[in-house]
Amino acid sequence: KQWYNAEYGDEGMGVWGGENMELSFRIWMCGGTMLFIPCSKVGHIFRPSHPYDFMGTNIVSKNYVRAARVWFDDELEFFYKLRPQFRDLDVGDLSERFALRERLQCKSYAWFIQNIY
Numbered sequence: 001k002q003w004y005n006a007e008y009g010d011e012g013m014g015v016w017g018g019e020n021m022e023l024s025f026r027i028w029m030c031g032g033t034m035l036f037i038p039c040s041k042v043g044h045i046f047r048p049s050h051p052y053d054f055m056g057t058n059i060v061s062k063n064y065v066r067a068a069r070v071w072f073d074d075e076l077e078f079f080y081k082l083r084p085q086f087r088d089l090d091v092g093d094l095s096e097r098f099a100l101r102e103r104l105q106c107k108s109y110a111w112f113i114q115n116i117y
C-alpha cells in the first residue's frame with residue numbers, strides 16, 4: 001500500500017505518461033510485491049482525444065526521463081543510446097526522488113534486471 005500512496009508519487013511528473021513505469025520500478029525495487037492472478041483481466045480504454053492540456057510541452061518524454069534518471073542507475077546510458085534527444089532534457093529537480101529511494105532503501109536497477117526482469 002505505501003508504494004501506491006500519493007505521498008510517494010512523483011509530483012514532478014506531468015498529467016500523463018511514464019507514471020506506470022515509475023510506480024512499477026518503485027514497487028519492485030523498494031520491497032513491494034505485485035500479485036499475478038491468472039484469471040484477472042486489466043483493461044485500458046483510450047479516448048479519441050485527451051481531456052487535459054499538455055501545456056505545449058512534451059510531458060510524456062519528460063516523465064519517462066524523470067523515471068529513467070531516478071531508477072536506471074548505471075544503465076541510464078543505455079536509455080540515452082536509444083533516445084539521445086533526451087540527454088539534455090530539463091526534467092526539474094529530482095532530489096526528492098533520490099531521497100525517497102534512499103529512505104525506502106531501494107535496491108539497484110542491476111538487482112531489478114537480475115531478479116525481476
